[in-house]
Amino acid sequence: MEKKNIFMRIQEMESQLGHMNSELGELKQIVKELLEDNHRLSLENEQLRKVLKREVQPADHKPSTSRKQPSPIPMQGSGEDLVGEGYDNLARLYHEGFHICNVYYGHLRTEGDCLFCLSFLNK
Numbered sequence: 001m002e003k004k005n006i007f008m009r010i011q012e013m014e015s016q017l018g019h020m021n022s023e024l025g026e027l028k029q030i031v032k033e034l035l036e037d038n039h040r041l042s043l044e045n046e047q048l049r050k051v052l053k054r055e056v057q058p059a060d061h062k063p064s065t066s067r068k069q070p071s072p073i074p075m076q077g078s079g080e081d082l083v084g085e086g087y088d089n090l091a092r093l094y095h096e097g098f099h100i101c102n103v104y105y106g107h108l109r110t111e112g113d114c115l116f117c118l119s120f121l122n123k
């Protein structure tokens with residue numbers, strides 16, 4: 001009677017341990033994903049800070065030379081300069097490692113070139 005009881009309890013514990021073990025596995029997976037997210041976001045943050053710093057500094061330190069390439073008196077009302085500038089900004093952003101495609105816009109590129117971005121740049 002006593003013995004049987006003990007075996008039953010051991011079996012119970014065994015199944016509980018199995019359950020806990022699988023739960024532990026799930027938690028480990030979640031932690032792993034969080035760490036990866038954290039790493040990716042840190043990189044992204046670092047890159048964005050660099051970009052931000054570069055965007056802000058020229059205006060502060062060399063206001064007169066910040067516009068290095070003044071287009072020879074742009075024609076009034078032609079939106080072409082703005083479009084060109086926007087394109088340059090996007091191209092630069094892409095080369096700094098960010099997505100500019102509408103699929104992943106603003107996210108850090110972690111796997112080399114992005115076909116969506118490239119097709120966008122080649123338009």
Ligand SMILES: [Zn+2]
Pocket residue numbers: 099100101103104105114115116117118
């Ligand atoms: Zn992309």
